[in-house]
Amino acid sequence: MGDGEGPCGGARYRVRYGWQRGTRRPGSQLSDLLFLPADDPGRGNDWLTAVAGHYAADAWKFEKPRGWSWYSDMVRAANAGSADPIGEADLNKTMRSIWDTEGRHHEQAEPGSDEFEKLVAVQQQRMRVNAEAARRERAEARPERPKMLIGAEFLSMDFGGVLWRVDGLLAEGGNVLLAAQAKAGKTTLRNNLIKSLVDGDPFLGQFKVSPGGVLAVFDLEMPDTMAQDWLRRLKIQHPERFMYVPMLGRGASLDPTDPESVAEWAADLKAAGVTTMLIDCLSPLLAAFGLDEDKPSQVRPLLEGFNTLKRQAEVRETALIHHMGHNGTRARGASSLLDWPDAIWDLTKDEQDRRYLSARGRGVDLSKTALEFDPETLALTLADAPEAEKPELKKALGRFPDLVRQHFARYPAPLSKNKIAEAVGGNKKAVLASVDYLVANDELAYGPKGYGPPTGVLPGL
Template sequence: MAVRRTAPKVDPDRPHIDNQKRKFRINDLAKAELLAEGWKPPRATGTLDEYLEMDYPDLEFTVADLIPEGANVLLNAQYKKGKTTAALNLVRSIADGDDLFGAFRITPVGNVAWWNCEVSERQAVAWLKDMKVRNPENVSLLHLRGQSMPLRNKEVRDWAVKWLKRHSVKVWVVDPFGALYDGEENSNSEIREWLRALDEIKRRAKVNVLVLVAHTGHDAQDDDAVVRARGGARLMDWPDVIWTYRGGSDIDPSLRFMTAMGRDVEVPEFTLSFEPSTRTLTRVNGVGSRADQRRVSLAYQVATLVREQFDATGKPINKSGIEKEIHKKATEVQRAVSYAVDMNWIRVEDGPNRSKLHYPGEDEPELTASGWNPVVVGSEKE
C-alpha cells in the first residue's frame, strides 16, 4: 500500500520576509558606502620616541588667548544679545588686523568670510558699513537667509570648497548654526554628520579657523561659566574653544560679558562695552563680572533702603529689617551690606541686644557703570 505524503507547509509571508531582509542588507551597504565617501587614509603615524624627536613649533594664536591656530570655535551667544555683532567684530579685526575688542592681538592669516544665514542682505551690508572696515577687500560675504545648503551632500560640499578657495578664505564664520543646519535639532548622529561635513570643507579648502555661531539653550543658567548651545550634546563636544557671550548687567543693560574656554584657552569672564554708531565691542576694566554687578546693585538697594528709612523716621534700621525688605539670601545681603560700608554709602553701629544698626553714610549711593570709573583697555586712562 503506497504511503501518502503531505506536501510541506508553505509560509505565505516567507517571500516578503526574504525580500525585506534583502532591502535591509542593501540599505546597510548603501549607508556604509555613503559614510566612506571622500574617505582618505590618515597620514602615517609613528611611535612616541619618533614624535619626541620632531621639532614642533610653539602653539600660535590667530587671536591672542582666544583662538589657537587651526581651531574650531563655537560662539555660544544668549538670545537677542548681539551674537552677530560679536561675530562681525571678529570679522573686522581679522580684515584690518586690529586687536579684537581692543585687547586681543590678531596674527594676520588672510581673508575672512562671513556666511550670513539669518540677517537680510540689506541689513547685513548696512551693519558692515557702520563698522567702517578699512580693508573690505579682505571680507567675503555669502547671504544664505532662506537658502538651503545641505552640506551633507557631496555636490554642495564641493561647491563650498571651491567658493572658499576662490576667495582665499582663512577664517570662516558661519552664522548661525540653527539657520544652516538641516537636520533634527537634538539628533546627535545627524549633528555629528553635519559637523563632519563642515570639518571636511574646512580641511579641503585649507581654512585655518572655523567659527560657528549658535544660540544658547533655553535652560541656560545665569551663573554657568559655559552654557550649552541649542541642539544635541555633540555640538558642544565638537569645538576646540567655546566662547560664551551674554548680557546680564544689573548696572548697565548695554554691557556684555564673555568667557573663552577650551584647549589651551582659559579666559575668565570679562566685560564688553558697546558703541552703537560703529557697532564696536570694547573690553573694559573696572566694571567687574556679572556677579560683581549683582552685588553692587544689591548694595545700592540696601543703601537706598537705609537712607529712606532714616529720612522717614530719624531712626536706623537693623539687620532683620533689611532682610525683611530685601528678598535675597542672608549671605547675599551681608555681602551687599559690606560693600555699601566699604563705599561709605552706609555705616553700621552696635545696638542693644547685640543688634546691628544701619545709618546713612557720608556718600550718596550711585548705581552707574561710570560711577565705577571703568577703564577701556588700551586707553589713556589705563
C-alpha cells in the same frame, strides 16, 4: 516601477480577475500593461484590475510602505492614459477592493507560514541592499588615511604657523562656538571679529590678532542691505581680505554632509584663498535640512561635515555662531555642540542690559567680563578687568561667597536674592553682593525661578 512578480505581486490579481493574454494582449509585467496602446480594446476592467494589482503590491515593497495616496495616483494616471478610461465609480471600486485585499494579505501573514517567510525574505534582502548601498557611499566619501608618525618625527615637525589666531581665544587651526543669548548683540560681536581678523586690529581692543589669508563669512540670518550697512560703519580698511556669502533663505545650498556639496564649496574656498570660515548661524542651517538640534545623531554629522570641509578647502579655523538656551547658561541643543569646538565663547546680558563675554576651552580661560559699546562706530571693547577677578572685591566680600556656595551645594534649588540672604544669614548686603560676584564668575546663573547653579551643582563642590 516593479514588475509585480514578487511573493505578493500582481499575478494573484490577474488570475483572480480573469486577465488572459491574447494575440494583441500585453505580457504579465507592469511595463507591458502600461505600454498597451491607448485605443487598444484590451484596456478595460481586466486590464485596470491587473495594473492596480501591480501597484498595490509595489506599494508594500518599499522600506516604509507607500500609502493609498501614492497607489491611487499611480492607478489614476495609468487609467487616464486610455483613450476610453474607466469611469470614476468603477475605478474607485476596483482600486479600493484590490488595495484592501493586498493590505489584508500583508497583515494576516502568520509567523511560520510560507507567506510570512516570503515577506521576511523580501525584508531581509531590502536591508542587505540598503546596508551595502550605505557602505559603498561611505567608501566613496572616505578621505585618504593619514600617515602614521613616530613621536620624535611629529615633535620635530615645523607647521609654520602661529599658536593663536586671536590671542588667548581662538587657537591656530581651531574651532570656536559662539553661543549668544537672544538680542545680546551677537551680530555686533561677529562684525567686530570680522574687522579684527581682516584688518589685524586687536579684538575687543585687547586680544592680539594674527592676520593672514581670507575670511569667508556665511551669513544665514541678516538681509544683505542691513549686513552691508553695519559692516560699512566699522570702516574696514581691507575689505578685499574677506568674502561675504549671502545665505539668507539659501541654507540648503551648504550641506556639509553631502560629499558633492562639500567638494564644490571646498573648491570655491580654496580658489579664493580662504583660511578662516565664520558661519552665522547654525539654526537656519539645521532648519534647512529638517534636523533637530536636540538630537546628537543629527547634529554631530553636520559638525563633522564642517571639519571635512575645512580639510578639503585647506581652511584653518572655523567660527560657528549659535543661540543660547538652558536659561542662558550654554548653547542650546545637543551636547555634541559642546564637544566639537576647541573653545566656547558665551555672550550674555544682565537685567540692566549690560553685555558680558566669557570663554573657556583648550588653553582658553576668560572670566565673565563686561563689554563696552560705541553706538557711533558699533565697536566693542573689553572692560579693563572682569568683576570676578578684582582682588579688592574679593577681600570686601570676605567669607560670604563661600557661605553662598555651601548653601547651594546642599540645596541647589533656585532662590530669589532675598531668600538667599535669609538662608545664609549674616550681613544681608554682603550676601547680595556675593550673589552678584558668583554670577559674574559664572558660578551662579539667573533663571525664571531665581538664582542657582547653572548645571544644578556648583563646580568644585
